[in-house]
Amino acid sequence: MKFTISPEQRQFAGSVQDLLSGADPAGAARAWARGRSGPGRKLLRGLADLGVPALLVDERHGGLGGDPVDLVVAFEVIGYHAVPGPVVESAAVAPVALTGGAARRWLPAVAAGESFATVLAGPEVPLALDADVADFVLDLRAGTVGEVRIAHRVRSIDPARRLFRLAPGESSPVDEGGRAFETGALAVCAQLLGAGQWLLDTAVGYAKQRSQYGRLIGEYQAIKHLLADVATQLELARPLVHGAAVAAAGGDPLLPREVSAAKVFAGQAAYLAARTALQVHGAIGYTEEHDLGLRLTKVRALLGAWGSASFHRARVRRAVAGAA
Structure with missing residues (x-):
């Protein structure tokens, strides 16, 4: 691909x-x-x-x-x-x-x-x-x-x-909606990637500005490691989402498996980004006025939209078992 x-x-x-x-x-x-x-x-x-x-x-x-x-x-x-x-x-x-x-x-x-x-x-x-x-x-x-x-x-x-x-x-x-369902789930995968990237970018920006005990919090190794983990997970999920899009464009019969794998990994990456961004921001992230709250609730809702993680994991398992 x-x-x-x-x-x-x-x-x-x-x-x-x-x-x-x-x-x-x-x-x-x-x-x-x-x-x-x-x-x-x-x-x-x-x-x-x-x-x-x-x-x-x-x-x-x-x-x-x-x-x-x-x-x-x-x-x-x-x-x-x-x-x-x-x-x-x-x-x-x-x-x-x-x-x-x-x-x-x-x-x-x-x-x-x-x-x-x-x-x-x-x-x-x-x-x-x-x-x-x-x-x-x-x-x-x-x-x-x-x-x-x-x-x-x-x-x-x-x-x-x-x-x-x-x-x-x-x-x-209208026609049977199988391919339409996969396209909807794929679009949600892309939304999760985008939301996760915003959360990472915002957390990195905040870590470069917020000081604690006389140092920017972004200088602490613990914060660097948290943000690096998020960046890694997003970069691992992105090829799966793009690969599922290529499979959809090519009419691949394994499209359900590709979309489900992408949904699971994109959801995991976005959820990690949400947890980490909240941890970096602290209590301010809970306030209604901060834009972080919009992404936290958005990611939480999208995790279950167009099939839960358990639904998509089960589809991957069935596809793998059928190919064995």
């Missing part, structure tokens, strides 16, 4: 980085958590102007006709900045799951950033993310697409991830 990111993909990631660095994703996430979607929608429109939701949409429907590697490159930056909203559902899952008339109906608006999807996928994705702003719901287990009818909201560990139970509504059939 080739893991090298192309110059064009690096440039695209740089454009997404420039957009989000010049905006206020943290403020948009806090507003989104309070039910004010305006700032978040503005942020998502900016991503649409760059073509993020159009990456996997076929050119016939106004998209860019890209592949999952392009998607992972963008979603790592999105995860770095903790962008709120149903971006995985709209940009990663809907373009893969929707075909035929459903694709013609919904994908042009999705590619333009004018419509959003929410997704259900059995026990791994039992609740609909941001259903209150979604225009349609995809049920990957049932193979249907239809209207959104909210039953009630369910509390999430991450306030910016607004979860809902849905009531039955009118729907129409």
Whole structure:
């Protein structure tokens, strides 16, 4: 497999980085958590102007006709900045799951950033993310697409991830959602990598500024070792995520195994980054005003999103046992 990111993909990631660095994703996430979607929608429109939701949409429907590697490159930056909203559902899952008339109906608006999807996928994705702003719901287990009818909201560990139970509504059939599920899980892997990298960068920056007992805390070997462990784990997880994206782009039959391995390792790396960043920051990391808290809750929620670690480990075990 080739893991090298192309110059064009690096440039695209740089454009997404420039957009989000010049905006206020943290403020948009806090507003989104309070039910004010305006700032978040503005942020998502900016991503649409760059073509993020159009990456996997076929050119016939106004998209860019890209592949999952392009998607992972963008979603790592999105995860770095903790962008709120149903971006995985709209940009990663809907373009893969929707075909035929459903694709013609919904994908042009999705590619333009004018419509959003929410997704259900059995026990791994039992609740609909941001259903209150979604225009349609995809049920990957049932193979249907239809209207959104909210039953009630369910509390999430991450306030910016607004979860809902849905009531039955009118729907129409779409293709089986196996590949769509893998693409959604892959996008979450990239988000975890991005969040972990932000946590590492922020902890390193804080360690270079915070003094204790007359020395910068970053000068202590214990702190250096903690941060080095995080950097190592992120660098070990990144090739697995990129490799899974290559497998998805090539239609590899072992894609579920690749995605599950990537989800496990990306989750472990991001969780270690979260624990270490909190340890380096101390009590200030618990405050609502500090942006660290946004990533701590985001990582915790993403660990279980699109399949828990135990679910993905079990898939890897079954794949390995089947190949033996």
